[in-house]
Amino acid sequence: MKKQILALSLVCTLAGCGGKAPVYESVDDYPVRRGALDEMVYSPEKTTFSLWSPAADSVRLRLYAEGLGGEALEEAAMRRGKDGTWTCCVRGDLQGKFYTFQVNDMEETPGIFAKAVGVNGRRGAVVDLRCTDPEGWAEDVRPALAGAKDAIVYEMHYRDYSIHPTSGVAHKGKFLALKEPNTTAESGSATGIDHLKELGITHVQILPSYDYGSIDETRLEDNKYNWGYDPVNYNVPEGGYSTDPYEPTCRIREMKEMIQALHKAGIRVVMDVVYNHTFDVAHSNFHNTCPGYFYRYNADGSLGNASGCGNETASERPMMRKFIVESCRYWLTEYHIDGFRFDLMGIHDIETMREVRAMMDEIDPSLLLYGEGWAAGTPLLPQEELAMKANILHIEGVGAFCDDMRDALRGPFSDDHKGAFLAGEKGHEESIKFGIAGCIEHPDVDMSRVNYSKAAWAAEPTQCISYVSCHDDMMLTDRLKASISLKKGELERLDKLAQTAVLTSQGIPFLWNGEEILRDKKGVHNSYCSPDSINAIDWSLKAQHEDVFRYYQGLIALRKAHPAFRMGDAELVRKHLHFLDAPEGVVAYALDGEAVGDEWKTIVVVLNANREDVAVNLPAGAYRLACGDGECPYSDMRVDEKITHVGAQSALILYSMD
Numbered sequence: 001m002k003k004q005i006l007a008l009s010l011v012c013t014l015a016g017c018g019g020k021a022p023v024y025e026s027v028d029d030y031p032v033r034r035g036a037l038d039e040m041v042y043s044p045e046k047t048t049f050s051l052w053s054p055a056a057d058s059v060r061l062r063l064y065a066e067g068l069g070g071e072a073l074e075e076a077a078m079r080r081g082k083d084g085t086w087t088c089c090v091r092g093d094l095q096g097k098f099y100t101f102q103v104n105d106m107e108e109t110p111g112i113f114a115k116a117v118g119v120n121g122r123r124g125a126v127v128d129l130r131c132t133d134p135e136g137w138a139e140d141v142r143p144a145l146a147g148a149k150d151a152i153v154y155e156m157h158y159r160d161y162s163i164h165p166t167s168g169v170a171h172k173g174k175f176l177a178l179k180e181p182n183t184t185a186e187s188g189s190a191t192g193i194d195h196l197k198e199l200g201i202t203h204v205q206i207l208p209s210y211d212y213g214s215i216d217e218t219r220l221e222d223n224k225y226n227w228g229y230d231p232v233n234y235n236v237p238e239g240g241y242s243t244d245p246y247e248p249t250c251r252i253r254e255m256k257e258m259i260q261a262l263h264k265a266g267i268r269v270v271m272d273v274v275y276n277h278t279f280d281v282a283h284s285n286f287h288n289t290c291p292g293y294f295y296r297y298n299a300d301g302s303l304g305n306a307s308g309c310g311n312e313t314a315s316e317r318p319m320m321r322k323f324i325v326e327s328c329r330y331w332l333t334e335y336h337i338d339g340f341r342f343d344l345m346g347i348h349d350i351e352t353m354r355e356v357r358a359m360m361d362e363i364d365p366s367l368l369l370y371g372e373g374w375a376a377g378t379p380l381l382p383q384e385e386l387a388m389k390a391n392i393l394h395i396e397g398v399g400a401f402c403d404d405m406r407d408a409l410r411g412p413f414s415d416d417h418k419g420a421f422l423a424g425e426k427g428h429e430e431s432i433k434f435g436i437a438g439c440i441e442h443p444d445v446d447m448s449r450v451n452y453s454k455a456a457w458a459a460e461p462t463q464c465i466s467y468v469s470c471h472d473d474m475m476l477t478d479r480l481k482a483s484i485s486l487k488k489g490e491l492e493r494l495d496k497l498a499q500t501a502v503l504t505s506q507g508i509p510f511l512w513n514g515e516e517i518l519r520d521k522k523g524v525h526n527s528y529c530s531p532d533s534i535n536a537i538d539w540s541l542k543a544q545h546e547d548v549f550r551y552y553q554g555l556i557a558l559r560k561a562h563p564a565f566r567m568g569d570a571e572l573v574r575k576h577l578h579f580l581d582a583p584e585g586v587v588a589y590a591l592d593g594e595a596v597g598d599e600w601k602t603i604v605v606v607l608n609a610n611r612e613d614v615a616v617n618l619p620a621g622a623y624r625l626a627c628g629d630g631e632c633p634y635s636d637m638r639v640d641e642k643i644t645h646v647g648a649q650s651a652l653i654l655y656s657m658d
């Protein structure tokens with residue numbers, strides 16, 4: 001192998017100026033790389049390597065036989081181009097070889113845009129991406145979706161979802177776990193991809209799937225768990241989720257196979273992306289490619305830390321912005337990903353998010369884009385320039401998570417033992433109304449009584465992600481147990497009530513895997529590296545809580561069948577959603593179905609968190625019950641009275657046909 005590659009003549013055939021780096025007064029003066037950011041372009045005849053590093057005095061390319069360990073087979077000096085990009089062309093067929101770049105005397109790096117890597121992502125891999133396409137990949141199409149208003153998102157983690165012995169899945173904790181057909185738990189309940197189909201969601205949002213640093217891919221037998229919010233190579237799938245992290249094409253093919261299977265099942269795939277920080281800085285590809293450029297620094301030279309992870313990236317710098325846009329474009333085109341959830345989006349600047357949206361619109365306007373409209377610390381950029389929740393109003397086509405309704409339902413992030421609406425506390429009704437309307441300006445919502453936001457932050461309801469729980473924080477079950485002295489049956493009732501608010505709201509509803517079968521995490525709030533005993537979903541719960549599962553399924557089917565729950569337009573919501581007078585601890589509203597093409601003329605939703613029944617005045621009409629007393633769908637019965645009674649801690653959905 002070594003002789004074979006030494007026999008290749010390493011030649012620089014591309015124009016370059018070479019020599020000492022120009023003197024730049026600041027990184028802001030660095031030129032931006034022109035064109036695509038590909039750092040390795042393969043053909044059987046030659047491979048061209050390139051790396052953007054304007055201030056470097058030298059960049060060397062090294063070729064290796066292995067992804068980790070061993071001496072370089074060959075090395076060559078690269079030549080500088082005018083835009084700060086260094087290039088080198090190697091003749092011969094390099095497929096299967098690995099490479100690194102070395103800028104000055106810094107650590108070797110696979111660069112910032114490696115598309116394939118060896119184990120643990122230390123070296124880039126020369127791969128013909130067309131060899132990674134599963135059979136039928138060219139025919140893979142995104143499942144139909146008229147627009148963001150029709151999305152119902154299910155957040156999940158490969159390992160949570162499949163690692164438990166009851167999952168019935170063979171490829172536990174792997175990409176392929178979501179490809180296996182006909183998987184069932186011992187009890188006979190469908191699991192794996194069939195469970196997703198049965199539930200009826202339209203999108204999965206998978207926790208970080210790119211290469212991250214906290215799992216040692218050479219020691220997968222240690223069976224470690226991590227959420228993966230510690231990015232290393234942004235444009236390569238994580239090796240720990242593949243069946244062979246040493247073989248660079250394996251993780252790429254298997255992730256594509258998973259996406260292909262989900263698409264065939266009618267499910268779109270949203271990727272969780274964490275461009276706001278890296279695993280560390282000293283060993284990061286950004287730092288070792290172009291030191292001082294990709295992160296924000298304080299005046300004293302120390303790193304900004306709005307991520308709470310020791311660093312924050314600088315999206316406002318042209319090359320970092322271009323990196324984010326091009327990285328997203330790559331996942332959409334090469335992997336057929338259908339949307340992004342930006343972690344700590346509030347660290348990024350508004351302009352970057354606008355450019356990501358514009359790029360996505362060119363590909364398909366129905367692709368989803370949303371994120372966390374906050375940061376974990378104070379970013380080193382003025383608030384008005386950041387993609388924070390309060391600025392979402394001005395970032396068309398970009399959504400944010402609604403913590404207003406989340407916390408009004410279950411209680412604040414800061415104190416797991418504090419309850420709110422679900423605990424029967426009064427005074428949270430207005431925040432829930434705000435969330436139900438999709439966080440837009442609405443004549444019936446008194447913003448002075450909303451918990452966090454004092455002004456509407458969404459211009460359109462599809463910019464609001466409605467949820468009561470996600471991977472962060474306690475599961476809803478744990479939270480209810482921690483914040484309320486629960487009596488028999490109350491856990492189920494309150495869980496259903498909470499998700500009725502979510503699934504009938506005008507924002508995009510969002511669920512966390514296992515909620516639908518009342519999974520818990522044994523009260524652990526931050527389970528990012530907890531063992532499987534905390535994070536794994538026990539699928540025997542599905543048979544045990546079939547009633548809860550059917551309720552979630554019923555609500556999802558109801559939402560999909562009735563456009564009134566997803567008007568998708570702020571003007572329509574302001575006109576055709578009206579909140580009704582209701583007692584304390586109750587939120588009630590009516591939807592004018594007829595006006596938005598729904599076969600139901602009027603729909604009334606009542607959410608009662610009180611421990612006793614309440615009476616609510618209905619608008620005139622003869623109603624039938626679609627959902628009540630923890631049953632959805634409800635056996636079709638007439639409710640003739642103008643005043644109707646809503647059971648304790650439950651939701652009522654009624655409709656009139658005429």
Ligand code: CA
Pocket residue numbers: 120121211212213214215217232238239240
């Ligand atoms: Ca990794």
